[in-house]
Amino acid sequence: xxxxxxxxxxxxxxxxxxxxxxxEKNTFASRTYHKVTxxxxxxxxxxxxxxxxxxxxxxxIEDNFTRILPVYPESDPSAANLxxxxxxxxxxxxxxxxxxxxxxxxxxxxxxxTRRYQEFASQEEFNKWIDDSYLLIxxxxxxxxxxxxxxxxxxxxxxxxxxxxxxxxxxxxxLRSYSELGRFAEAAEVMQAIQNNREFPRKLxxxxxxxxxxxxxxxxxxxxxxxFLDIAIDKTFWKKQKARLQYIAAQLYQELDQPAQAxxxxxxxxxxxxxxxxxxxxxxxxxxxxxxxxxxxxTKKELQKMLRDKKxxxxxxxxxxxxxxxxxxxxxxxxxxxxxxxxxxxxxxNQFQRAQSSITVAxxxxxxxxxxxxxxxxxxxxxIIDNTYPNYDKLSIQYQSLSNLVDNILTVEREDSLQHIAxxxxxxxxxxxxxxxxxxxxxxxxxxxxxxxGRTDQGYYRSNRYRMGMxxxxxxxxxxxxxxxxxxxxxxxxxxxxxxxxxxxxxxRSNKSTVSMDDIAFFDExxxxxxxxxxVEDPLQKEFYIQDLPLTDSLMAxxxxxxxxxxxxxxKLYKSEFLNYKRSAExxxxxxxxxxxxxxxxxxxxxxxxxxxxxxxxxxxxxxxNLIISKFPASKYAQYxxxxxxxxxxQAKTDSLNQLYEEAFRSYRSGKYRNVITLSQAMKKxxxxxxxxxxxxxMEAVAQGTQTNMTDFENQLKEYIKTWPKAEPTxxxxxxxxxxxxxxxxxYQKLIDMGYINEEIQNEELLMAQRMENDEFGGKFSxxxxxxxxxxxxxxxxxxxxxxxLKFD
Numbered sequence: 032x033x034x035x036x037x038x039x040x041x042x043x044x045x046x047x048x049x050x051x052x053x054x055e056k057n058t059f060a061s062r063t064y065h066k067v068t069x070x071x072x073x074x075x076x077x078x079x080x081x082x083x084x085x086x087x088x089x090x091x092i093e094d095n096f097t098r099i100l101p102v103y104p105e106s107d108p109s110a111a112n113l114x115x116x117x118x119x120x121x122x123x124x125x126x127x128x129x130x131x132x133x134x135x136x137x138x139x140x141x142x143x144x145t146r147r148y149q150e151f152a153s154q155e156e157f158n159k160w161i162d163d164s165y166l167l168i169x170x171x172x173x174x175x176x177x178x179x180x181x182x183x184x185x186x187x188x189x190x191x192x193x194x195x196x197x198x199x200x201x202x203x204x205x206l207r208s209y210s211e212l213g214r215f216a217e218a219a220e221v222m223q224a225i226q227n228n229r230e231f232p233r234k235l236x237x238x239x240x241x242x243x244x245x246x247x248x249x250x251x252x253x254x255x256x257x258x259f260l261d262i263a264i265d266k267t268f269w270k271k272q273k274a275r276l277q278y279i280a281a282q283l284y285q286e287l288d289q290p291a292q293a294x295x296x297x298x299x300x301x302x303x304x305x306x307x308x309x310x311x312x313x314x315x316x317x318x319x320x321x322x323x324x325x326x327x328x329x330t331k332k333e334l335q336k337m338l339r340d341k342k343x344x345x346x347x348x349x350x351x352x353x354x355x356x357x358x359x360x361x362x363x364x365x366x367x368x369x370x371x372x373x374x375x376x377x378x379x380x381n382q383f384q385r386a387q388s389s390i391t392v393a394x395x396x397x398x399x400x401x402x403x404x405x406x407x408x409x410x411x412x413x414x415i416i417d418n419t420y421p422n423y424d425k426l427s428i429q430y431q432s433l434s435n436l437v438d439n440i441l442t443v444e445r446e447d448s449l450q451h452i453a454x455x456x457x458x459x460x461x462x463x464x465x466x467x468x469x470x471x472x473x474x475x476x477x478x479x480x481x482x483x484x485g486r487t488d489q490g491y492y493r494s495n496r497y498r499m500g501m502x503x504x505x506x507x508x509x510x511x512x513x514x515x516x517x518x519x520x521x522x523x524x525x526x527x528x529x530x531x532x533x534x535x536x537x538x539x540r541s542n543k544s545t546v547s548m549d550d551i552a553f554f555d556e557x558x559x560x561x562x563x564x565x566x567v568e569d570p571l572q573k574e575f576y577i578q579d580l581p582l583t584d585s586l587m588a589x590x591x592x593x594x595x596x597x598x599x600x601x602x603k604l605y606k607s608e609f610l611n612y613k614r615s616a617e618x619x620x621x622x623x624x625x626x627x628x629x630x631x632x633x634x635x636x637x638x639x640x641x642x643x644x645x646x647x648x649x650x651x652x653x654x655x656x657n658l659i660i661s662k663f664p665a666s667k668y669a670q671y672x673x674x675x676x677x678x679x680x681x682q683a684k685t686d687s688l689n690q691l692y693e694e695a696f697r698s699y700r701s702g703k704y705r706n707v708i709t710l711s712q713a714m715k716k717x718x719x720x721x722x723x724x725x726x727x728x729x730m731e732a733v734a735q736g737t738q739t740n741m742t743d744f745e746n747q748l749k750e751y752i753k754t755w756p757k758a759e760p761t762x763x764x765x766x767x768x769x770x771x772x773x774x775x776x777x778x779y780q781k782l783i784d785m786g787y788i789n790e791e792i793q794n795e796e797l798l799m800a801q802r803m804e805n806d807e808f809g810g811k812f813s814x815x816x817x818x819x820x821x822x823x824x825x826x827x828x829x830x831x832x833x834x835x836x837l838k839f840d
Contacts, residue, residue, distance in 0.1 A: 074160050077124035077167055084117030084174055095383040096312040096349075098421070099282045100275065102245040106211065108419065111176035118171040125164040125171070162192040166201055178208045199231055203242050210246045218246055237266035241276070253283040274305035278313060285320065294320040311346050319353050327357055348378035352388050359395075368395055375411060386415040390426065397429070400611060403440065406433035432608040439604070442597040446581075446590045453580040453587065464576045471570045591626070598622040599631045602638065616642045633659065637668045688717050695730060704734035725758035733767070745771045 085105075092107050094100055101107060105114075169184030185205040189198045202225050209218035222243060225231055231239075240263035247256035260280045267273040281296030297317035301310050318330050331354060337343050338350050355370035371392035378385035393408035409430040416423060452460055567574040581587040602618035605611045619635045619642070629635075636659045643652035660669045671677040695710035711731035719727065732751045736744030748768040755761055 070160055073124050073128040074164060074167070077121045077128065077164070080117050080120040080124065081167060081171060081174075084114035084121070084171075087114055087117065088174075093383075094308075096308075097383045097387040099248070099286070100279050102241060102248060102276075102279060103207070105174055106245075108176075110174065114174050118175050121171040122168050125167045128164045129161055159195070162188055162195040162197040165192075166197045166204070169201065169204060173204060173208060173211075176211070178212050182208045196232075199225075199228070199235055200238075202228075203235060203238050206239075206242050206246065210242070210249050213249070215246065215250055222246070237263055240266065244276075244279075248279075248283070253286050257283050270303050271305065274300050274303040274309060277303060278305075278309060281313070281316065285316070290320045293317075311343070312349070315346075315349050315353050319356055327361065331357055345380060348374045348381055348384045348388065351377060352384060352391075355388075355391070364395065364399075368392055371395070375408070382415045386412045386420070389415075397433075400609075400614070402433055402609070403437055406430070406437045409433060432604065436601060436604045436608070439597040439601040443594050443601075446594045446597075449580055450587065450590055453582050464573055467576060468571060468573070475571075595622065595626050595629050595631070598625070599629075599635065602635070606638065606642065612642045612645050616646070633663050633666060633668060636662075640672075684717060688714060688719055688723070691717075692719075692723065692727070695727075699730050699734065704737045707731065707734035708738075725755040726760055728755065729758070729760040729764060732764070741771055741774075 088104050088110050092104050165188050169181045172181035185201040188201040206218050206221040240259045244256045244259035260276050264276050277300045281293050284293035294317050297313040300313040334350050334354050351370045351374035355367045359367040371388050374388035389408045389412035393405045396405035413430050581590040602615045605615035619639050636655050640655035663669050691714050698706040707730050711727050714727050732747045736747050748764050752764050
């Protein structure tokens with residue numbers, strides 16, 4: 032028993048000690064216990080998890096040197112998902128610390144209460160790690176891009192722990208949170224509060240300068256941002272961080288068009304011994320800046336030397352891009368295009384440079400009206416970029432317009448080629464197909480040989496892997512769908528192959544009557560195979576080449592229809608989307624030359640009249656004006672050309688007609704049939720549109736029937752039904768005719784009582800106008816999506832307005 036006495040005594044002492052360390056008691060022992068446990072246990076683990084998230088961002092997010100680097104890598108949109116688990120763990124542990132180690136109980140009152148004791152006892156919290164935990168939680172929410180919750184935490188620290196050290200750092204993080212949200216007025220208030228705080232510690236001045244620079248960069252106030260970057264650089268100890276800030280300052284000088292300062296800043300970066308990627312980019316940018324105001328030939332030689340250096344192999348895309356910029360500034364467009372194209376071709380693992388080079392060369396091709404090449408390079412860029420890219424909306428619209436145009440151009444070329452082959456003599460066509468099959472067989476044999484020798488082209492493979500964010504430099508970048516570039520790649524490539532598809536069964540087939548061999552497995556066993564057209568996908572089979580040939584009269588007619596439609600669509604796109612009136616006129620002229628009496632003839636005539644007016648060719652414009660008037664004299668186009676006020680007068684006539692119709696309808700409903708007859712005859716003289724005529728005729732037939740006997744009324748209804756068998760009021764006429772034939776209609780007022788005077792003969796156009804009268808525009812605009820809408824942009828003649836910019840924006 033004596034042997035266990037020391038252990039028993041120790042156990043009781045430990046129990047007593049732990050009871051004395053409860054958060055419900057505020058003693059020296061309890062405070063010490065909870066502070067030590069907080070610091071070296073829970074807070075340590077929470078902070079380690081936080082630092083792990085920071086490290087993950089540092090190693091996973093690749094800097095895009097084609098744009099201004101973000102001051103904070105954690106601002107990247109993909110960072111939130113990247114560190115979610117680490118930050119969740121941080122929040123959980125820090126919250127646990129607050130829950131079990133917070134001491135709010137007041138200490139035992141002393142007889143001698145000195146000033147120092149009174150200040151100590153007046154505290155609301157007696158564990159100094161509690162406010163640090165709230166700060167850590169706020170930081171974790173910030174890294175998750177939950178900025179509003181982060182702001183709540185930082186504000187709480189400043190209210191609750193106004194005398195603690197954490198409040199100063201909380202202000203800086205609060206400033207950063209407001210900046211990320213774009214709430215710059217509130218961010219400015221925080222900065223003002225910090226400036227008025229004389230107790231703000233000097234050790235945080237560097238962090239404040241960086242946060243303030245970020246605040247100004249987000250507002251594109253680059254000159255002010257540079258001032259704070261300079262302060263931050265002077266107060267930064269670590270070279271890696273200093274080099275990043277210096278690089279950003281250099282980029283801002285470039286944005287401000289201050290090449291001398293930019294070159295000097297880039298040179299400072301190279302002297303700070305940064306990583307090779309940043310050093311290379313600084314060197315390339317410095318060379319580019321020097322070439323603007325220095326010896327361009329010398330710069331080109333230096334860049335050519337860098338191209339030959341094997342160490343720069345993975346940076347050749349950037350070197351070619353820099354060379355392209357120099358040639359572009361010199362006005363040597365062909366050399367610039369060549370280097371930009373080389374940049375795209377050699378850009379395997381730098382998707383940012385690939386996008387920038389693709390867009391740059393696409394813009395040049397677009398300016399010189401080489402729309403096919405422009406579309407191809409925009410396509411390469413759109414696979415990579417997302418909606419955060421500068422001018423993304425404009426690029427997206429331009430790319431879509433170009434894609435529509437190129438699709439129509441390719442349709443014409445494809446159908447022309449197919450028709451040419453289809454019209455070949457059988458022997459010649461067979462020989463052509465046999466040659467194509469031999470070439471395909473040789474190509475596949477060569478590829479197999481390369482594979483056997485292990486010399487397959489890895490460049491294309493790497494290019495696509497990096498374009499999809501799966502390159503070697505992307506490890507740790509998170510799940511596929513956390514990366515916006517990979518999502519954008521998937522969306523664009525899907526649409527390129529399949530187009531816009533509705534989410535439904537058998538979504539692969541826009542034409543449900545056709546199917547490829549690969550898709551047969553998706554069909555039910557009960558499907559009617561006689562309705563399927565199976566496509567051959569193997570280029571080594573003869574059927575692969577003849578399956579699209581228009582070898583019959585009906586298929587040839589369909590092919591011609593495709594060419595006709597494509598030429599018309601191309602003409603419209605050239606005119607409306609690209610303002611290329613010459614190309615538009617060429618497309619319409621070719622349409623009329625190849626298909627003189629096509630369904631678009633009248634529209635094409637008018638477009639050509641309008642185009643030649645815009646081009647200043649009065650002779651051709653007059654030619655098509657006369658064609659419209661002579662061939663289509665009753666058309667609205669012809670009437671407009673002879674009377675420029677035609678549409679204004681037509682609108683006035685329509686308004687008058689609508690008023691008469693409404694008055695006739697009210698008379699019809701109230702039984703004033705003589706007035707209905709008079710109004711109906713007046714409306715028919717005004718030549719209403721085809722939708723209104725059967726309704727007017729119906730009201731007139733019923734009104735006249737009331738003025739005659741039942742036999743004449745029956746004959747009038749039969750005549751109406753014969754004339755308008757599919758008109759909207761015809762079912763109503765049939766019902767009234769049945770009443771007359773069954774002698775069930777004694778009094779015409781019964782028509783109203785029995786519900787035969789209803790809204791079916793109401794003027795829908797007038798109803799639509801009445802519904803729109805209460806909108807914000809007073810009924811001036813139509814909301815019907817099926818109608819063609821025109822927009823007018825008015826601006827002063829002396830204003831410097833870019834019409835293309837207005838159109839796209």
